[in-house]
Amino acid sequence: MDFRLNEEQQMLQDTVARLVRGEYEFEKRLKYSESELGFSEDFWKQLGELGLCAVPFPEELGGFGGSGVDVQSVMTELGRGLCLEPYMQTVILGGGIISQAGSDSQKEDWLGRIATGELKVAVGLQEPQSHYNLNDVETRAKKSGDGYTLNGRKGVLIGGHAAGLIIVSARTSGDSRDADGLSLFAIDPEAAGVDRRTYPTMDGAKGCDVFLKDVKVGADALIGTEGKAGDVIQYQAGRAMAALCAEAVGAMEESIKLTLEYLKTRKQFGVPIGKFQVLQHRMVDMSSELEQARSASILAASVANDEASDERTRTLAAAKNIIGRAGQHISEQAIQLHGGIGMTWEYSLAHYAKRLIMINHQLGDDDHHLEAYAGLLQAS
Numbered sequence: 001m002d003f004r005l006n007e008e009q010q011m012l013q014d015t016v017a018r019l020v021r022g023e024y025e026f027e028k029r030l031k032y033s034e035s036e037l038g039f040s041e042d043f044w045k046q047l048g049e050l051g052l053c054a055v056p057f058p059e060e061l062g063g064f065g066g067s068g069v070d071v072q073s074v075m076t077e078l079g080r081g082l083c084l085e086p087y088m089q090t091v092i093l094g095g096g097i098i099s100q101a102g103s104d105s106q107k108e109d110w111l112g113r114i115a116t117g118e119l120k121v122a123v124g125l126q127e128p129q130s131h132y133n134l135n136d137v138e139t140r141a142k143k144s145g146d147g148y149t150l151n152g153r154k155g156v157l158i159g160g161h162a163a164g165l166i167i168v169s170a171r172t173s174g175d176s177r178d179a180d181g182l183s184l185f186a187i188d189p190e191a192a193g194v195d196r197r198t199y200p201t202m203d204g205a206k207g208c209d210v211f212l213k214d215v216k217v218g219a220d221a222l223i224g225t226e227g228k229a230g231d232v233i234q235y236q237a238g239r240a241m242a243a244l245c246a247e248a249v250g251a252m253e254e255s256i257k258l259t260l261e262y263l264k265t266r267k268q269f270g271v272p273i274g275k276f277q278v279l280q281h282r283m284v285d286m287s288s289e290l291e292q293a294r295s296a297s298i299l300a301a302s303v304a305n306d307e308a309s310d311e312r313t314r315t316l317a318a319a320k321n322i323i324g325r326a327g328q329h330i331s332e333q334a335i336q337l338h339g340g341i342g343m344t345w346e347y348s349l350a351h352y353a354k355r356l357i358m359i360n361h362q363l364g365d366d367d368h369h370l371e372a373y374a375g376l377l378q379a380s
Contacts (some may be wrong), residue, residue: 003298006074011304012066013073019046020081026348029204037086037162038206048117057099058092062112068239068304072246072297079250082351084205086120088161092243094121094167096236097184101224106186110165122163124154124210125233134169134233136177139212141170141185145217148172150185150193153211160208161190168210172227179230184223191215203358204351223346230282234307236269238316241363245297245323248359249336252290252330255352259283259334262341279337287363292325314376317369324366327356 005013023043047053056071057063064070071092078087095114098106098121100303113119130136139152154168165186174181187194194214224232260283263274271281298317303312331353334341342349346372361365 005069011074012070013077015050015364016074016077017080018053019050019082019351020045022081026351027097029082029084029332029348029351034136034203037201039086039159039162043083044085044120045117047085047087048115051115053087054115054129056091056093057111057115060109062115068242068301069298071239071243071304072249072301075243075246075254076250076297079247079355080254082355084250084350086122086162087125088115088240088247089157089159089241090119090121093107093123093236094165096122096239097167097223097232100236101184101229101232103220103223106223115293119165119215120159120163120301121159121165121167121282121371122208123233124160124166126155126235127153129154130155132368133177134237135182135230137169137171138176139167139170141172141183143172143203144216146319147216147221148185150187150215152216152274155209156201156207157210158201158205158207160189160210161196161206165189166194166210167223168212169229169233181235182229184229184232185217185221185228186223187215187217187221188210191217201358203354210298217316224286224324231308234313237328237363238308239304239310241316241320242300243299244359245293245300245319247293248323248327248356249290249297251352251355252327253357253360254271255330255334255349256283256286256290257347258352259286259337262338282333282337285330286333289329293323296322297354310380314373317364317373320364321366321369321373324369325362327360328366331356339372 051073054063055066055074059065090234095111108117121251125134127138127380141148141150147318150170156273160166166189168185169182170179170185172183193213195211196208201207266273298315298318302372303315305314334349335353338349339348
């Protein structure tokens, strides 16, 4: 199989790479992270102006009709730059939900603005008790006149503090862990009863918990069919997992690059420490893990937009498991090979390690996906 990017995909990746290199030096990234917004609004605008926020949307909805591999090209470069902008949350997850389940008017109203970078979206699928089970939802939405009244709490919405639209899962029927009875609602973050509590995350981004107290929305806030959002949530979570895998590969590549440069320049006993065979072996181990991760990411990207199936779910679970393990191994080895400098705030390696640890825990860690994969194998 030929894994090389075609001409258009290579141009897309080169465009993102140039943008990231030009606008996302590590020192700038630290300033973005420490700002009140937590990312660069200018960089976000450039993503929109260059059409990068429109990549995955169908052409008839104003997008480029990009494939999973196209998204992979973008996410890998954003991962290489440790970019903080809510691209995955807004474009992949939020835009994906609207594209799949939204009404014609919702698509017309929201997707065009997402594609240009005008609208940022945060998606709340998890709650404090849910761990990685996206069906574990206690937030309730009750019929109220022509609309609904929502009560509950959604946890860790990355970029939620800056979102102009928040999409949440809420239970309209069933018990708290039933697959049926889930619905998706679009909420105005400034609506009465919506409270966002913002905090920094360990990888330098900002997230928030969203508290919903008697939040009233109209019937037009419902995305998709009432009580039938479970499949949409699982499908779009799979696309987001593939995007995270690509982002992780970019971060791993940079971690290995930094480590190799350090081994070539740091001297001990009069020679670069990279001359020592034991350290060369560890670099080979790291490179082997990276190659497995890169292959898993390519496979995940190739099935991300396929129709829902057990095979797609197995592939994505396997990829997330491999990426999680590889990210942890490469981070740990890179820090050890750097010695104390690998832990300093002023050096980028520590921040790549933090991001890779966070990616492992987003939408299920390696243990969770190993269990999911094994369960699907037994059921087949």
